[in-house]
Amino acid sequence: MPPHLSADRPAAQPPGRGSVDALISQARRLKGDVDAVRRDTQSDGSDPQERWQRALCDLALHQLDDLDEHLGQLRDGPPPSPAAPPPPPERDSLLSRVGSAEWNLLTDEASWSGELFQILGRDPAAAPLTLDELPSVVLDEDRRRLTAMVTDCLVDAKPIDGEFRIVRPDGEARTVHMMGEPVLDSDGSTSSMWAVLRDVSELRRNQRAVSETRDSLQRHRAHTEHRLAVELQEAVLPPWRGSLRLPHQGPQTLDLAARCLRSSTSAMIGGDWYDALELADGETLLSVGDLTGHGVAVASGMAALLGAVRGMAMAGTQPGQLMSWLNQLLDATVQPALGSAVCCRYRPDTRTLTWAQAGHPAPLLFRDGTGRRLNAPDGVLLGATPGAVYAQAEETLEVGDLLVLHTDGLVPGHNPADSVNLLLDLGPRLGETDTAQECVRLVVDEFGESEREGDACVLVARVTY
Numbered sequence: 001m002p003p004h005l006s007a008d009r010p011a012a013q014p015p016g017r018g019s020v021d022a023l024i025s026q027a028r029r030l031k032g033d034v035d036a037v038r039r040d041t042q043s044d045g046s047d048p049q050e051r052w053q054r055a056l057c058d059l060a061l062h063q064l065d066d067l068d069e070h071l072g073q074l075r076d077g078p079p080p081s082p083a084a085p086p087p088p089p090e091r092d093s094l095l096s097r098v099g100s101a102e103w104n105l106l107t108d109e110a111s112w113s114g115e116l117f118q119i120l121g122r123d124p125a126a127a128p129l130t131l132d133e134l135p136s137v138v139l140d141e142d143r144r145r146l147t148a149m150v151t152d153c154l155v156d157a158k159p160i161d162g163e164f165r166i167v168r169p170d171g172e173a174r175t176v177h178m179m180g181e182p183v184l185d186s187d188g189s190t191s192s193m194w195a196v197l198r199d200v201s202e203l204r205r206n207q208r209a210v211s212e213t214r215d216s217l218q219r220h221r222a223h224t225e226h227r228l229a230v231e232l233q234e235a236v237l238p239p240w241r242g243s244l245r246l247p248h249q250g251p252q253t254l255d256l257a258a259r260c261l262r263s264s265t266s267a268m269i270g271g272d273w274y275d276a277l278e279l280a281d282g283e284t285l286l287s288v289g290d291l292t293g294h295g296v297a298v299a300s301g302m303a304a305l306l307g308a309v310r311g312m313a314m315a316g317t318q319p320g321q322l323m324s325w326l327n328q329l330l331d332a333t334v335q336p337a338l339g340s341a342v343c344c345r346y347r348p349d350t351r352t353l354t355w356a357q358a359g360h361p362a363p364l365l366f367r368d369g370t371g372r373r374l375n376a377p378d379g380v381l382l383g384a385t386p387g388a389v390y391a392q393a394e395e396t397l398e399v400g401d402l403l404v405l406h407t408d409g410l411v412p413g414h415n416p417a418d419s420v421n422l423l424l425d426l427g428p429r430l431g432e433t434d435t436a437q438e439c440v441r442l443v444v445d446e447f448g449e450s451e452r453e454g455d456a457c458v459l460v461a462r463v464t465y
Contacts, residue, residue, distance in 0.1 A: 369431030
């Protein structure tokens with residue numbers, strides 16, 4: 001059997017660049033020769049033989065041109081693939097959220113980019129909206145804003161920079177930010193207006209989400225701080241509720257009741273306090289006070305101050321000296337603060353009340369249905385003057401006397417002098433009560449329901465023996 005053809009000679013290989021160049025040269029020489037024959041064929045068009053020869057030459061030249069082109073392609077290799085057109089921007093991409101437009105005022109024509117059609121949800125095959133038609137896709141409450149911006153741009157040549165909301169044909173509302181300027185002709189009049197419109201809906205949603213989260217965190221923080229301040233204040237103030245009789249052993253000489261009234265305009269807890277404590281020497285400590293400010297830090301400072309009052313009073317410190325040391329304590333704190341206070345020591349065997357004050361309303365004494373304010377010894381606000389000296393005073397009480405200690409703001413909406421007068425006006429009604437608790441209830445019923453800007457405390461002590 002004769003061998004296969006591929007066994008006799010190697011398979012054909014792609015031509016080398018040099019051989020293709022040689023073929024191109026031969027084709028071009030042949031084309032020159034054919035063109036020379038064509039030129040030699042002179043004919044006026046009357047001889048059919050000559051016309052036939054000339055047509056053959058034209059056909060040969062055309063085919064040789066094609067051959068030259070094909071050989072050139074063979075030599076240069078396949079042409080590079082045409083670059084793929086850039087894909088249209090995705091709907092949620094940044095490019096798809098920015099579109100442009102131009103409105104010609106002379107021809108009333110509009111030109112929109114494809115992205116603007118997509119932003120407004122309109123068919124690209126539809127005609128762009130004119131400036132008169134644009135408000136038709138804007139929410140009613142935003143149309144006046146858009147009209148004002150466009151009018152200022154066209155009439156006063158002011159740049160446009162503002163936002164409005166549009167409604168797409170599918171009912172979806174979007175927020176669009178528009179920036180634009182007028183285009184002036186040679187005489188300075190406005191011939192057209194161009195604008196760039198950006199879909200900022202997602203941006204505004206994210207901003208609202210951030211703002212709502214921040215507000216929620218602030219509310220949670222305020223609620224937490226309020227709860228901590230309340231818990232701290234309740235933990236520090238006297239544990240007794242309702243009424244208390246002191247001393248615990250032996251004849252009970254004082255009937256006590258107190259109440260703390262919360263602010264109606266602020267959720268923050270202030271630094272008001274009241275206290276009644278039986279001391280080691282048989283005397284009784286009565287005190288009320290107020291540390292300026294609100295919140296956990298102030299409640300914590302109030303707790304420290306009240307702890308110091310109790311400790312010094314238990315050690316036998318007299319009210320005037322006690323105030324001086326409290327003043328030094330506030331002056332030495334890391335966060336300086338101001339405070340006011342009244343501190344009293346009641347000695348039951350002589351019914352003597354020794355007291356001092358630091359910029360605080362003086363106690364009110366009611367006897368036989370008539371009230372008066374005790375004359376206050378000298379004393380400035382705690383923390384106001386380093387090294388301040390505080391005087392103290394004494395008052396002898398009688399059985400049936402009623403002593404009212406309170407902080408600022410107990411009578412809301414009135415200055416301190418008027419507040420004292422309103423409290424003193426309660427004298428006849430307080431004289432009809434039988435217990436300190438009834439006195440506190442009367443004061444709260446009279447002034448507790450009114451709106452108050454800050455907290456307030458009231459402490460009532462009735463001499464019973």
